[in-house]
Amino acid sequence: MLKDKIAEMLEPLLENGLFFVVDLQVNVLKTRINITILVDSDEGIKIEECAKISRKLANGIEAQELISTAYNLEVSSPGIDQPLVLTRQYLKNIDRTLKVQFKEGAEKVGVLQEVKEDGIILLEEPKKKLKKGEVIEPEFISFLNIEKAKVQISFK
Numbered sequence: 453m454l455k456d457k458i459a460e461m462l463e464p465l466l467e468n469g470l471f472f473v474v475d476l477q478v479n480v481l482k483t484r485i486n487i488t489i490l491v492d493s494d495e496g497i498k499i500e501e502c503a504k505i506s507r508k509l510a511n512g513i514e515a516q517e518l519i520s521t522a523y524n525l526e527v528s529s530p531g532i533d534q535p536l537v538l539t540r541q542y543l544k545n546i547d548r549t550l551k552v553q554f555k556e557g558a559e560k561v562g563v564l565q566e567v568k569e570d571g572i573i574l575l576e577e578p579k580k581k582l583k584k585g586e587v588i589e590p591e592f593i594s595f596l597n598i599e600k601a602k603v604q605i606s607f608k
Contacts, residue, residue, distance in 0.1 A: 454478050454480075454485070457518060458478065458509070458513075458518075459473070461516075461518075462476070462505070465505045465509060466491070471497060472491070472538065473490070473491055474530045474538060475488070475537065483521075484521060484522040484524060485521060485522070485524070486523070486526075487523060487525045488528075489505075491505060492529055492530055492540075495544075496529070502527045503527075509525065509527065532602075532603060533602065535600035535601055536602065536603070542564065542601075546567065547564065548563070548603050549564075549603070549604040550563075550572075550602065551601070551604050552598055552600075553598070553601070554593075554598065555597055555598070555599045556597075560574060561576065562577050562591075563575045563577070566590075571593050571594040571596075572595075573590045573592055573593075574591055574593055575588065576588055576591060
């Protein structure tokens with residue numbers, strides 16, 4: 453399968469785990485193939501690093517004659533509007549505000565305090581002003597219950 457071959461070719465370009473693949477999509481259209489790869493690192497990824505991975509991957513695709521039709525190859529970082537997918541993404545966003553949507557439809561907004569093997573610890577932002585002495589406790593949320601989680605940008 454083309455997607456598997458591209459993933460295999462991509463692996464040595466990730467500099468021994470410095471970079472990691474968040475998403476890899478291969479869409480075969482009538483006139484061309486679109487390959488979209490989202491790559492990140494624990495410190496973030498620069499456009500130059502994405503371009504370097506893209507060039508090396510394109511050279512490998514050409515050298516192995518993997519694709520004989522026209523294709524588009526896009527290697528980029530996941531945008532801030534992309535949901536968190538991997539544990540490594542959660543880890544790099546500790547102390548940032550997340551909007552977590554649950555599989556049953558509810559949602560919470562709060563500060564990501566900790567990442568565990570099976571979930572996260574979120575300190576929910578109060579929806580109203582707390583009464584004197586009232587405290588909100590951090591809450592464990594299992595990854596199994598999360599539909600999607602996105603980092604919230606603050607312009608304060």
